[in-house]
Amino acid sequence: MALPTYDEVIAKWDPVLGLEVHVELNTNSKMFCSCATEFGAAPNTQTCPVCLALPGALPVVNEKAIESTILIGLALNCKIAPYSRFARKNYFYPDMPKNFQISQYDEPICFDGYVDVEIETDEGTKQFRIEIERVHMEEDTGKSLHVGGATGRIHGADYSLLDYNRAGIPLVEIVTKIVPGTGKYAPEVAKAYVAELRDILRGLKVSDVKMEQGSLRCDANVSLKPIGSDVLGTRSETKNVNSLRSVERAIRGEMIRHAELLNEGKKVKQETRHFQEDTGLTRSGRSKEQAEDYRYFPDPDLVPVTPAAAWIEELRATLPERPSLRRKRIKEEWNVPDKEMEAMINADVLDIVEATVLLGADPTKARTWWLGEISRIANDQNVAIADLAITPADVAELVALVASGDLTDKLARQVVEGVIAGEGKPSEVVAKRGIKVVNDDGALMAAIEKVCAEQADTAEKVRGGHLPAAGALIGAVMKETKGQADAARVRELLLGHLGHAAN
Amino acid sequence: MSSLSRDDVAKLAGLARIEMTESELVELSSQFGMILDAVARVQEMDLSGVKATSHPQPLENIARPDVVLPSLSPEDALSGAPAQEESRFRVPQILGEAE
Ligand SMILES: [Zn+2]
Numbered sequence: 001m002a003l004p005t006y007d008e009v010i011a012k013w014d015p016v017l018g019l020e021v022h023v024e025l026n027t028n029s030k031m032f033c034s035c036a037t038e039f040g041a042a043p044n045t046q047t048c049p050v051c052l053a054l055p056g057a058l059p060v061v062n063e064k065a066i067e068s069t070i071l072i073g074l075a076l077n078c079k080i081a082p083y084s085r086f087a088r089k090n091y092f093y094p095d096m097p098k099n100f101q102i103s104q105y106d107e108p109i110c111f112d113g114y115v116d117v118e119i120e121t122d123e124g125t126k127q128f129r130i131e132i133e134r135v136h137m138e139e140d141t142g143k144s145l146h147v148g149g150a151t152g153r154i155h156g157a158d159y160s161l162l163d164y165n166r167a168g169i170p171l172v173e174i175v176t177k178i179v180p181g182t183g184k185y186a187p188e189v190a191k192a193y194v195a196e197l198r199d200i201l202r203g204l205k206v207s208d209v210k211m212e213q214g215s216l217r218c219d220a221n222v223s224l225k226p227i228g229s230d231v232l233g234t235r236s237e238t239k240n241v242n243s244l245r246s247v248e249r250a251i252r253g254e255m256i257r258h259a260e261l262l263n264e265g266k267k268v269k270q271e272t273r274h275f276q277e278d279t280g281l282t283r284s285g286r287s288k289e290q291a292e293d294y295r296y297f298p299d300p301d302l303v304p305v306t307p308a309a310a311w312i313e314e315l316r317a318t319l320p321e322r323p324s325l326r327r328k329r330i331k332e333e334w335n336v337p338d339k340e341m342e343a344m345i346n347a348d349v350l351d352i353v354e355a356t357v358l359l360g361a362d363p364t365k366a367r368t369w370w371l372g373e374i375s376r377i378a379n380d381q382n383v384a385i386a387d388l389a390i391t392p393a394d395v396a397e398l399v400a401l402v403a404s405g406d407l408t409d410k411l412a413r414q415v416v417e418g419v420i421a422g423e424g425k426p427s428e429v430v431a432k433r434g435i436k437v438v439n440d441d442g443a444l445m446a447a448i449e450k451v452c453a454e455q456a457d458t459a460e461k462v463r464g465g466h467l468p469a470a471g472a473l474i475g476a477v478m479k480e481t482k483g484q485a486d487a488a489r490v491r492e493l494l495l496g497h498l499g500h501a502a503n
Numbered sequence: 504m505s506s507l508s509r510d511d512v513a514k515l516a517g518l519a520r521i522e523m524t525e526s527e528l529v530e531l532s533s534q535f536g537m538i539l540d541a542v543a544r545v546q547e548m549d550l551s552g553v554k555a556t557s558h559p560q561p562l563e564n565i566a567r568p569d570v571v572l573p574s575l576s577p578e579d580a581l582s583g584a585p586a587q588e589e590s591r592f593r594v595p596q597i598l599g600e601a602e
Binding site for chain 1: 518520557558560562563564565566567568569570571572574575576577580581583588589590591592593594595596597
């Protein structure tokens with residue numbers, strides 16, 4: 001039987017989602033020890049007796065990690081538990097040298113929150129509320145490298161090599177309640193939710209949220225029930241979906257796979273599946289037929305976390321404006337077209353443009369500089385815009401210099417190059433390079449007369465009414481003045497000189 | 504007297520990754536019964552109003568500042584490993600082919 005199309009799936013089945021997102025916090029040190037958390041360090045250079053589980057070593061929790069987790073909970077509209085504890089999740093797998101992971105079980109630090117997400121559809125903008133079950137603290141696991149067998153997969157490997165640099169890095173798990181009622185939009189809603197989370201976390205500055213480096217990872221639970229039914233279907237759990245696009249593809253793919261099984265009267269197996277980036281399909285992983293028995297119990301080496309209400313309120317007061325609301329506000333305040341707004345978000349220049357505007361620059365001008373010339377230079381040099389040696393203050397100054405007529409747009413581009421090359425602030429670059437607009441009509445007239453004498457034939461044509469020929473003369477005058485003249489003024493003076501005064 | 508079935512013990516042994524012989528499983532199932540009975544005596548006491556504890560000291564909020572301290576050298580970190588390769592801990596095959 002052929003795979004059902006997506007339209008056939010949604011005509012008959014109603015998807016129910018559940019999303020678990022793991023976020024690595026960007027603390028300097030690990031969750032329970034003082035090892036560094038640098039990404040990409042040489043193997044096993046960031047380990048100690050605690051994160052290697054040597055006998056007698058005792059964990060002590062990182063206070064910044066607690067603070068970051070509370071901030072996340074507050075940003076997701078959660079309640080913060082006045083009392084919560086760490087628990088041991090027992091399992092045998094060499095990625096955790098202790099044979100347990102320190103996590104939280106029935107006493108998570110944050111619970112009962114929600115995130116509203118919006119998606120654009122053919123029927124207009126639609127809003128969905130994703131309810132958050134819990135946000136809890138745990139520690140990341142080590143990284144394994146499987147040797148032998150096919151393509152580094154664990155199956156068929158001869159042995160594995162372990163790097164424990166990542167073991168013990170603070171990890172926050174954000175778990176949704178089941179998400180019903182998204183219908184055909186399920187894949188897009190899931191993607192929008194992860195995108196919204198990423199933006200919120202980035203705004204809180206608690207994580208690098210780099211999906212490609214694994215600092216933000218999504219597990220997607222999908223099940224189908226017949227439309228109109230209240231009985232949930234069996235779910236599959238697709239692990240470690242590592243890009244926004246993959247979240248959408250993985251859920252769409254699982255919906256189709258489930259529907260195919262159910263249409264044929266087969267059962268969906270409750271199991272873990274792995275997303276295949278190349279095909280967009282998932283493959284079976286561990287079966288969950290025997291329910292896992294992690295034998296959670298409170299970790300006797302750690303004491304309860306009881307954040308003071310006053311501290312929680314202090315943290316709440318520091319929450320930044322919610323990114324999606326901020327984008328809406330900025331779009332309206334600056335009157336930005338959709339396309340441009342999207343370009344700013346994709347180029348990640350919203351912060352930098354807003355900082356420029358707050359320094360007095362016109363929003364359109366500020367946006368044009370950052371998205372245009374400066375983006376182009378960043379692209380050419382293959383660096384991030386934020387890493388270029390040009391600041392919002394520089395761009396604000398530049399915009400002011402152009403507005404006052406001290407620079408033309410063309411000259412301003414030279415100034416941008418100078419600033420980025422490290423020659424100083426715009427005014428310093430202007431002074432050093434001797435850049436100035438030639439707006440002295442006398443000097444311009446001298447150049448115009450010179451050019452008209454040199455190109456007497458062309459000048460004669462213009463005088464005779466063939467205005468398009470003026471372009472060549474204007475170009476020559478601009479060359480004569482090394483591009484420092486205002487082309488519009490040159491044109492005006494030239495045409496006046498040749499008997500075509502304005503008006 | 505409480506008791507644990509032989510299968511219960513086999514399951515526990517499996518969870519703890521301890522290999523046990525058939526006679527050990529049978530022997531332990533009765534020994535576990537004695538252990539459970541000993542612990543069960545706690546339930547004979549009046550414990551209303553006593554909160555379950557997970558730590559012997561009445562402490563809360565013990566935390567450390569987010570400061571990096573030197574780690575072990577990779578040589579020291581790996582010094583106790585039965586096998587190593589490329590500065591990594593080498594471990595036997597994790598999953599069999601069939602799993
Ligand atoms: Zn450590």
